[in-house]
Amino acid sequence: MRKNIKKEKTFGSGWKKLAPKSSRRPASRAALRKRLSSVARILFFMFLLGSMGYGVWWIDKLARSDSGPIDLTGPAIPISGVSFHSDGVLSENWFDNWFGPLRGRSLMELDIDEIQEALLAEDQICFARVSRAFPDTLRIEIKERHPILVLRLGAKTGEVQDWLVSPDGTLYQGAGYPRSALSLLPSLSVDSSLLRPKKEGKGYERLEGIPTVAPLLDLVRREYPAIYRDWQVVSYERPNATDPGAHVRVRSGRVRNLRFSPGKFGVQMRRLHYLLLEPDVRKSPVIESIDLSHGRSVFAKI
Amino acid sequence: MSKIIGAVEIGTSKAKALVGEVTENGSLSIVGMASRPNEGMRKGEIVDFRKAADAVHASLEEAEKMSGTTVDSVYLAQTGIHLRGQMLTGSASVSSSENRVSVSDLDRASAEAKHRQPESGRSYVHHIRTPIVLDGKAVDDPVGMLGKKVDLGYWSVDGDDQAIRQALCVITNYAGLEVADLILSSIASSTMMAGPDLRRAGALVIDLGAGVTDLSLYRQGYVAYTGVIPVGGDHVTGDLSMGLRVLEPYAEKLKIEHGKASPDPSDADEDIWIIGNKTIGDRSISRKAISDVIHVRVVELFEIISKELGNLLDPDELKGGILLTGGGSKLPGIEVVASKVLGMPVRKATFTPGIDSELATHENATVLGLLHYGLEDNGRPPGQNNDDESPSGFLGKLAGIVGIS
Numbered sequence: 198m199r200k201n202i203k204k205e206k207t208f209g210s211g212w213k214k215l216a217p218k219s220s221r222r223p224a225s226r227a228a229l230r231k232r233l234s235s236v237a238r239i240l241f242f243m244f245l246l247g248s249m250g251y252g253v254w255w256i257d258k259l260a261r262s263d264s265g266p267i268d269l270t271g272p273a274i275p276i277s278g279v280s281f282h283s284d285g286v287l288s289e290n291w292f293d294n295w296f297g298p299l300r301g302r303s304l305m306e307l308d309i310d311e312i313q314e315a316l317l318a319e320d321q322i323c324f325a326r327v328s329r330a331f332p333d334t335l336r337i338e339i340k341e342r343h344p345i346l347v348l349r350l351g352a353k354t355g356e357v358q359d360w361l362v363s364p365d366g367t368l369y370q371g372a373g374y375p376r377s378a379l380s381l382l383p384s385l386s387v388d389s390s391l392l393r394p395k396k397e398g399k400g401y402e403r404l405e406g407i408p409t410v411a412p413l414l415d416l417v418r419r420e421y422p423a424i425y426r427d428w429q430v431v432s433y434e435r436p437n438a439t440d441p442g443a444h445v446r447v448r449s450g451r452v453r454n455l456r457f458s459p460g461k462f463g464v465q466m467r468r469l470h471y472l473l474l475e476p477d478v479r480k481s482p483v484i485e486s487i488d489l490s491h492g493r494s495v496f497a498k499i
Numbered sequence: 500m501s502k503i504i505g506a507v508e509i510g511t512s513k514a515k516a517l518v519g520e521v522t523e524n525g526s527l528s529i530v531g532m533a534s535r536p537n538e539g540m541r542k543g544e545i546v547d548f549r550k551a552a553d554a555v556h557a558s559l560e561e562a563e564k565m566s567g568t569t570v571d572s573v574y575l576a577q578t579g580i581h582l583r584g585q586m587l588t589g590s591a592s593v594s595s596s597e598n599r600v601s602v603s604d605l606d607r608a609s610a611e612a613k614h615r616q617p618e619s620g621r622s623y624v625h626h627i628r629t630p631i632v633l634d635g636k637a638v639d640d641p642v643g644m645l646g647k648k649v650d651l652g653y654w655s656v657d658g659d660d661q662a663i664r665q666a667l668c669v670i671t672n673y674a675g676l677e678v679a680d681l682i683l684s685s686i687a688s689s690t691m692m693a694g695p696d697l698r699r700a701g702a703l704v705i706d707l708g709a710g711v712t713d714l715s716l717y718r719q720g721y722v723a724y725t726g727v728i729p730v731g732g733d734h735v736t737g738d739l740s741m742g743l744r745v746l747e748p749y750a751e752k753l754k755i756e757h758g759k760a761s762p763d764p765s766d767a768d769e770d771i772w773i774i775g776n777k778t779i780g781d782r783s784i785s786r787k788a789i790s791d792v793i794h795v796r797v798v799e800l801f802e803i804i805s806k807e808l809g810n811l812l813d814p815d816e817l818k819g820g821i822l823l824t825g826g827g828s829k830l831p832g833i834e835v836v837a838s839k840v841l842g843m844p845v846r847k848a849t850f851t852p853g854i855d856s857e858l859a860t861h862e863n864a865t866v867l868g869l870l871h872y873g874l875e876d877n878g879r880p881p882g883q884n885n886d887d888e889s890p891s892g893f894l895g896k897l898a899g900i901v902g903i904s
Contacts, residue, residue: 214622232674
């Protein structure tokens with residue numbers, strides 16, 4: 198039993214029913230201060246709860262969102278055109294065919310790094326830069342390799358393929374070149390052992406020795422165009438210019454067999470030019486051979 | 500986790516508020532206390548709501564500030580001449596074939612006692628159980644004992660709805676503060692001043708307040724009577740003001756500093772000077788005159804008490820004696836006058852040990868008694884059911900941190 202002084206719980210008609218359900222307007226300044234303080238605490242509590250709720254929602258949203266790049270550019274606009282610049286023969290049409298349709302795609306949908314890598318994978322292109330010109334233009338800047346020789350290869354199927362050779366020895370099947378321009382290029386004749394197919398993809402590895410030949414062809418094309426137009430086949434032995442016996446061989450309409458030593462092509466070409474102007478040589482329409490690879494001594498067989 | 504409880508006494512002269520902290524081990528520390536003069540009360544009842552609210556709220560605010568915490572509910576002392584006590588009794592025959600008393604027998608007796616409703620416009624304030632009587636013999640716990648009839652009673656106090664509602668409104672107006680329980684002022688003060696031994700021996704506690712005098716009479720450890728006499732210290736002040744023709748503030752000062760309950764022959768030669776204002780000027784008053792005026796009123800008060808108690812003032816039943824408490828008990832010689840009038844030994848009550856000496860004053864007896872009740876309600880040992888459990892869960896704790904509960 199409870200202690201005898203302990204108050205019994207109210208029964209019957211107790212005072213609790215008289216307690217006002219809600220308090221009236223504060224009757225004193227102390228009550229007003231207390232009420233304001235209580236309201237402030239409740240508001241602070243609600244603010245705290247709201248902040249926590251917002252925080253949870255924000256963290257949840259962050260966790261669910263894609264981890265990809267955040268689009269800060271606003272609504273995307275479809276690409277309206279491509280700004281294409283090349284120092285060679287490739288054009289915007291070529292790019293359109295190469296890349297495919299851009300209709301309806303926005304700049305941010307394109308992976309420009311991937312496009313740039315794909316362009317550089319093309320052997321005809323030695324430099325590429327892809328950028329976005331907001332709001333709706335894709336900018337392409339490329340630099341191309343230019344051909345100095347043509348290598349004609351027969352496939353197993355019997356088909357003949359022409360490969361263009363750039364000064365650095367890259368072999369590529371060129372696009373966009375006019376047929377007339379390619380017809381002026383001398384052919385290259387090399388031992389098949391020097392042709393090494395690429396391990397991945399189509400084509401061949403760079404040809405060694407071409408960087409040795411390229412200055413000769415460039416010199417002749419610029420300073421002796423008449424002679425250059427007459428050159429038909431170019432070949433070389435031992436691609437390393439320092440090897441003893443290394444030489445470049447050219448077959449042309451006027452001289453059946455021309456032989457240059459690798460290096461000092463200017464001196465050798467001046468000698469050839471001089472020789473071809475000699476009265477005795479000029480009388481002969483076709484010269485059998487001229488060997489310029491022995492320094493000051495030139496051997497000619499008329 | 501400790502619990503904060505509050506106690507408020509809306510006294511006729513002062514409003515007092517206490518804030519206590521009940522620790523887990525059931526001990527109580529008083530962490531805040533304040534009192535403010537109350538001009539909104541007359542004879543223990545609110546006559547000016549705003550003034551009473553001002554005093555109560557200001558004392559609550561200061562007590563909260565002192566404690567550094569907030570109080571959600573308080574124990575409120577209730578007094579006033581509107582309170583009336585009566586004994587409600589009920590009985591039940593022991594239903595068991597073996598004549599062993601069961602809990603259901605007690606429940607039936609209790610239900611019969613509680614059957615009686617108060618008059619219209621009145622509500623019960625306090626119910627105190629009286630001894631259980633088994634076949635005419637008082638027992639503490641009759642369950643399991645052999646017997647034929649169980650009698651059970653409650654000393655029930657009811658009060659006027661309007662007066663109770665006014666007091667409740669003063670509390671709830673303090674930003675929705677709740678009243679945990681209403682406690683009779685007389686029971687609260689007597690709980691503090693009369694220990695269990697005195698109550699068992701039988702004692703009468705007279706709480707001499709400013710507006711009213713509260714009585715509580717114990718027999719065999721149980722409350723046998725409570726009452727309110729509409730005479731208090733303010734009446735003495737009023738008598739002095741009228742009898743000596745001084746303003747009430749001066750009369751109050753004379754009573755406190757120079758008053759005696761019975762005149763002393765040596766007082767005739769002693770004059771008290773009142774330093775007045777420009778209107779009344781300075782004047783002297785005989786100390787005997789002061790004591791004479793006070794004596795008349797004090798004698799009248801104890802005669803009223805004697806008449807009110809009647810046969811209850813039985814020296815054989817009140818071996819613990821008569822104890823005086825409340826602000827009025829500080830009047831020198833009052834216990835002598837009381838003893839002469841009541842015909843029984845009367846002494847000034849002393850606090851039970853363990854209460855700080857600064858708090859242990861007669862004016863604080865009631866409000867300290869309220870906290871004692873709060874401790875009874877909240878200081879239960881762990882493991883027992885508790886209706887006021889602390890808030891659980893993350894949100895509950897968070898609400899507790901910002902002070903919302």
